[in-house]
Structure formats: structure tokens, C-alpha cells
Amino acid sequence: MTVQTLKELAHKKCSPCEGDLAKVKRAPAEAQLKKLSGWRITHAGERIRKDWVVKNFTAGLEFFDRVGRLAEKENHHPDLHLEGFRNLWIELSTHAIGGLSDNDFILAAKIDKLPIKRKTAK
Secondary structure, eight states, X not given: OOOOOHHHHHTSOOOOOSSOSOOOOHHHHHHHHTTSSSOEEEGGGTEEEEEEXXXXXXXXXXXXXXXXXXXHHHTOOOEEEEETTXXXXXXXXXXXXXXXXXXXXXXXXXXXXXXXOBOOOO
């Protein structure tokens, strides 16, 4: 994996995967994550995750709806989590290979461009 900028990743399209994509190893994944804001490696290097605190439950559902439409367009589907009505997190991995592929970083970059209504500090 060649480390790419957020802009470069966001302009790419996810590749179809039937288990034939190369797994991204931990060191290159960590290097790539330095170009993405807030994403971290989880599950022994097999996933990346980002957390948000949104304004309210509806804001969370709206964001997940945008993520869902993007995921369908890219044909790469994240795991979406909503807890405590405003705590969201998304985990990305390429299920067909049991780890990370370039697709996960492409989708992460595209998710970061979506609007989200965050909780404001009091």
C-alpha cells in the first residue's frame, strides 16, 4: 500500500472484492491512518474505527443514512454502531479477506467528507 492523501483516497473508487484483494499490513495501515483524522486500528490490525458524538439521535440516524447510501454506491459496507442515542462509531474491514484493504481507507476518506451534526460543548 502506498500512503495517499485524503484527497487522493476520496477520488478513488472501491474495488470489487471476492477475496482476491491484498491485505494491508499493520505498518502501512498505521502510516495511512496518519492522513485520516480520528481513525484508529482495532481488532489486532484487522479493522479501522472512528467515533463521533452527535447532536441527538436523529442526527445519528441521518449520518448513518448518508453513510449507507455511500456504502451502496461504493459496494463496500461498514459496520455501523449507535449507542446511548448519540455515540456513534464505524468500523471498516474487508470481510472477504478478513482484514484491511485499500477499500477501507478509501471509504474512510469518503465518510470523513460527509456532513455530520456533532454535539456542541456547553
